[in-house]
Structures are given as C-alpha cells and as structure tokens.
Amino acid sequence: MGNPVQSGCLFVAAIDRSRIVDASSTAAINQIHTKISETLGPQRYKVWIKNGTRISLSDGFLKVGVPNVFTGEWIERHYAEAITKAALEVTGNQLNVAYVIEPTLFSSLRKRQLDSQADYVAKNPDRVARQRLRTGQAFQLMPLKGRLDSFVVGESNRVAYSAACSVVENPASQFNLLFLHGGCGLGKTHLLQGICNAILEKHPHLNCLYVSGEEFTNQYVYALRARQIEEFRARFRQLNVLLIDDIHFLANKRSTQEEFLHTFNTIDAQGSQIVMASDAHPRLIGYFSESLVNRFVAGMVVRLDRPSLEMRVEILRRYARRLSKPVPEEVIDFIAANLDTNVRELEGAMLTVQAYATVSHLPVTVSLAERALANHITKTPPLLRASEIETAVAAYFGLTPVDLHSSRKTRQIADARGVAMYLIYKHTNMSTPEIGRFMGNKDHSTVVLACKRLRKTLASGGTITLRSPSGVQAMTLEAILNELEEQLGKKPAPQN
Template identity: 35%
Template structure:
C-alpha cells in the first residue's frame, strides 16, 4: 500500500459517516503530501479547510490512519498545498521499521510534494464589480441542489470553450449564481494569469453599450467585449425588452462562440421563460449546458453556516446552527444575513449566544416571499429616522459623511430589496445620475464584507421598514 491508496481508504471510511455536503466541502482536493517517521502531512486547498479539519476531524482521521497502518502513524498535520494532477504515491513503512529514505534532490518525484506556485487572484475591474477573491470553488458548498451547476463550472475551467459552451446557470435570488461565475473567473486566472476575463452584469453591458453609442465609441466597446477569452454575464434576464442591447449581445455572443471563447451566463429563470427575449438568443443560450441551482437542503445549510462561522472566526454551538438552518430555508444570502444578525447582536451585548437568546432574534425573520411591498419614500423616511437626519437633507446635495453614507445605504437597500434600476434610484434620491447609484451600491457591498456594525445597521433598518 502506498500513500495514495491509504488516503483513498481513509476517505472511504469518512464518507460513510458524513453527509455528502460535508464530505465534499471539507475533503475534496485533499491528499497525503508528506510522510516522515510515524508522521503524515495532509495537503489541503486553503486555510479554511486546514482550520476546520484541525478543529473537527483530526481525531477521526488519525484513528482511521492508525487502524489502516497498524498504529504506525502517531502524528498528523496539515499543509495548504495545491493537489498535483497525478500525485505519485509514496511507499508506506511497516510497523517497527524505519521509513524509506527521502528521494534525493535529483529525483524528480520530490517535485510532486513541493508547494506549487499559485497566482494571486487579480482584482480585474472590468465591469460593475471586480472579481472577488473570496468567491472560489473552495468556499462554495456543494449540495444536491447545485451539484450539476458546480460540476459544469469545473468542467468549464478544465476545458474553456469546450462542450459546456455556453454555460447557462439559472435559479432564484441568493442561491450562489454569482459565486459560481466569479469562481470560474478566479480559477481560470489561477491557472493562467494571462487569461483575459470580463465579468459584468447585464445592466453594465447595457449601460456600456448605450454610453458607447452616445459618445461614438462603439468600436472601443466591441473591442472590449469581443476580444476576451471568457465572458461572464450576470443577471441576463434584465436584457428583456431592450431590442438594441439584445441585437448587440447576439453579435457579441456569435463572435466569441465562433472563436471558441467561453461564455457563462446567469439568470433567475431558464431562457425560454425570460419575457420578450428574442428566439435567436434563446436558441443560443440553450445550445450549450443549462444548469439550475435550487434552495439548499438542511445539511447543506448547516455546512454553509459552518463555513461562514469559520470565515468570521466565530464559534456557535451546534443546536444554534441547526436552529438557524431550520428557520431560514430560502437562500444562502438570507442564511448569512440571519447568521450576521445573531453574531452582531451578541457582540454588541458582549454575551455568548445561547439557543434561548437566538430564538427571539430570528422570530421576525420572514422569507422574501412574505415581505410586503415597500415604497422608496417609506425607505427614505426609515433611513432618515434611523440616522436622526432630516429627509430633505438626505435628498439634498450635501456631501458631508453624516449625510452621504446614509444616502448610499438607501441606494443599496433600494437595489437589494426593491430590485430598482440604477436610473430610477438616482431619480428617487434627488435626481442624481445613475452612476452615483452604481458607485453607492458597490461601496456598500464592499463595506459589508468587513464592517459588522454596518451589517447590524442595515438589518435593523430592514426590520423597521417591514414593520411599518
């Protein structure tokens, strides 16, 4: 038996005792990277996995290794390291004997067990958002509801422009479509830093096209969109009713497709059900791979919460995580929102969460489908009252931070909760330009990744808004 065979045996035992979501999330791309005297090092893809395996699974892994090697393995450690494409198994030593000497530096086998050089994910400002390094396959939780989309996305990364071209991913709000699109971009950049990738929302594509027409820069526009290696387009459903944009996207699609360039598109519904979408675009979108993503099941929701807690370096008891996963069944975005709400409340109170303290916090949590309709005026009044400022000041031209930041929060919530377009958001906020609304949304999105007080503020504003 060599190290490859040993690790496959260990994984086989672990798979029997774990849910599919947990097994796939934490043990995919792991391998035995080093073997020394009575000690084994496991290679893992990232720090999240390393920390989680150390915390949750070391005893089980070590016990399984000892059973399979007749107690020859005494120590277990982890190392962040890319898995070789074809790792060569190292021979195991028998109990009571010394391990075989390490290969000499001249032996090419040694290179399989050296950390491979990886490219940092570049921040590519090609559209409304940059590629965000946190959106990668390692942080994407796989369950029954998204395993097809996940597998198709990985196939695209293995062979861009291949049989899964275009890849069309559809599903409801907050189910991970953007995560998959950006993970594809980040993975392809990791493999080849020179890959030319363009990630845009449909609205950005439309705005760029209109802007190019108005400023007589259509050639520049075409060069930007038609010379990429990979085009990632989010929320294509917003192309509905825009005849000129559909015409331009059709020609952009054709040129990329004919040049074997990869196209990945996301939508909240399948192509045939997008209103007023031209038949020729429906045909193009359906000629590759269609993959849907649905709401996560209970096990997947628990795995998602585990990962989010690890990212935030915050520990919650299992019964609390189970309660959150039971209460929030809609999508990943609301699941993380509920978790943020629990964490922020107890951090401000400086107390440890208990099941009894968490239940009231989530008692008002309601699925999106049951939320009542709100108006821009109600939102503006709610935010003005929350920050104790006059509504006229909020709508005014002052750029003082005490007014500008609440104004940006209004724009963010109007976009997230009301699905308002950027031009309409600008008009509601004192007739501002749509680019101001875009900048505000982008800024708040970025701040929310790190600022837990802002997360708490927006959650409270939404509670007050829906309680009206």
C-alpha cells in the same frame, strides 16, 4: 440598556423612551459625521461612512442605514466605537444603535461604482487596452470575491458546480455556453466569479472577463455616445471567456440585445466560452428576442435550488468562523433546521444572532438564537419572500423591481405590478397595506383593486399582452401565473 429586539434588519437595540433625541436635528447629524471623520480620518470616513451609510436619530436610538450585510458587518466590527462615541459627544446620551439594511443605499452605491468605472475607462482607454494586451487577461476593474474552493456543494447545486469546474479545466471543450439560473442568494454570482478567478489563475494566457448585464449595457451606451463602438466590440469579441451575470437586465433593451447577439455569435463562432446567469430560465425572461433565447437554450442550462439542511449547516459553519463570537454547533444546527432559505438570508440570520448576543452581553446559545430569530422562524411550511416574487415577475415582463415600485402606469408595468401584488398576497402572509408599502408606498386600496382585477381576469380566461423584440404575444393570465409559480417552486393551485 434594555433587552434588544429583532426587527428584520441586521439588528436593532431596544428603544429607551426616556432618552428621546430630536429626529429633525440635521445639525446634530452633521456634527456626528464631523466627529466620526475626525476619529477615522478623511479617507476611511469617506469610503465607509459618508459614501456607505445613512445616519439618522430617532426615538432614543441612532439608526445606521447600510447597503448590505457585508458592509453592515464590517462597519459594526471596525467602526461601531467611533460612531457611538461621536453620538455621545454630540447628544450627551449613550444612544442605542440600529444597523438597518436600506436597498436604496445599495442602488446609489452601485451607481457610484459604475459611474467611477465608466469614468476610468473613458479617461484611460489606452492604459486599459495596454494592460489587457500586456497581461493577455481581461482587465477587472473591481476585485472578484467568489472562489470555487469556498463554494458549498450539495444536491441542489452539484450539477452547476461540476459544470463550472469543467469550464475552468477546459474552457469551451464540452459546451460553449453554460447558463445558470435560480432565485436570489443561491450562488450564481459566486460561481461566475469563481470561474473567472480560477481561469485567470489556471490559464493566464486566456482573455477572461466577468461583467454584469448592467455593466455591459452601460458600457455599450457609453460607446455609442462617445462614438467608440468599434473599440467596445473589439474589447468583448476578442475574449476567450466571457461571463455575464444578471443577463436578464438586457430584457426590453432591443438595441443592447441586438449588439449582444452579434457579440455572442462572434465569440461562439471562434470557439470561445460564454457563461451567463439569470434569476429565470431563458424562456421565462420576458421581452427577450427569440434569437437570443434559442441560443441560450441550445447550451447547457442548469438550475440552482435552495440549499438542503446539510448544506445550510455547512454554510452557517463557514460563515460563523468569520464572526467575532464563537458559535456552538447546536446553534448552527438550530438555525439551519428552522430557516429553509437562501445563503444571504442564512448569513443575515447568523449575523442577527451575533448582534443580539453583543448588545445583550450574553453568550450565543440556542435559547438566545430562538429569541433573536423569533420573527424569522415559523413552524408552517416556508412562505415565498415578496422580494423573490417581485424579482421573478419583473424578469418575466422584461422590467426591473424599480419599474414596479415607480408611479408609471404603462400597460406593461401596470400588468406586471398587478401580477406581483396578486402573487405576494397569495403566497405570503403580508397584508394589503404591507404589500402597498413594499411596492413603492402604494395605497392598500391599489393592492385590493389589483387582486380583484386579476381574479376577474382569471375567472373569464382573460389574456395579457406581452411585447418583446420578436413581436406581440397574448397569453392567458392563468398560463402566466402557472409559469411564474413553477419557476418560484410553487405548484399551481386552484385560484381563489
């Protein structure tokens, strides 16, 4: 096997050009799936391979698309042998394997989970209600992984963690509303799930529920269509503790926001606890009603920032204990010192080093880590990631990243897409063709024109119209960019 090369995914083994497999051979892929199913059994195959991966053959290696790092790590650890063996039996070649994160797989997997959850609630409303009444707890349809005792605490999140612990000790005693905000991968979901788990253990008599903004919206829409709105309201408004993740998902959904406002007012009036999380500060979430924003900022609003060096070391140390190969302290120190990033990317980097060592048949050393993470490590100040910018811009305009990637050309989407392209070009080292591909396979000329248009608008002091449930507001482009850059942790700089 040739030397492996890192490629920004979980890991990719080097391509041996002497062993080329026909990439268009869907028959071979189907046979590989059949062989894997025979080895694993139908249930494990369906859960982990059929529903959780996308397998393809290309240029002498087998690509296994996975929705996230956790799934990729699990499949590589438990089913790599079955996958490799199936590919060998079908193709006659000992193929190299690449585990690649594919965001579209995560979206489809999440949709199946939500559809399954909605279907269960629809088919078993009496059973769900009985379970809630019998236990006095919210019925969590999916297990929650986050726990407060596994949360790494440091200066960047100490206030948020202390507030979370306060909620657990005495819900609604100090503040009825806790609003956590910060970039992706900084621990907001971990804290919300940790609060829910701890309350269910410490206060079993309390009715506590954790849902995402998307789940709340889906359940509300289903209740309207099924004419079960009163049941929906009773389910949420009788809670003692409500935790809603990704509350920014409600942006630009006027009816859902109105329903949530009434839910919020009812829970707040009865002295119950509400905890919410968002990628942005309440006042920077676009297309939210002023009534909701005012209620959000009236509570305790806490920001989570990127972990410090000491926190990164501890995060990596804890994650390393879960991996198959031992990781020396000097390797942990090296990764922590060279990657100033969020928890998810730190864990992804550690997994990349592990995979590199596995396919190279070498021990984990600093030298190996340096080679494995060559494309991740830079001696210049860390650049913002395109995904961080895209998420912040989408939330600001009341949209989702999917909207920005679409071919829709409404004024709202076109303005948001242009702002995202401009900021990505300004704050990353991506070229215009790369930005175009990232933003939904747009032509590079689209990026060039968008940046040119925004520079012209900046120079003339032009404005952009923002529409929200509370009305229409015109803001200068300069003010919008400054707010977004402040949120992203970048001081506004002279525009070029």
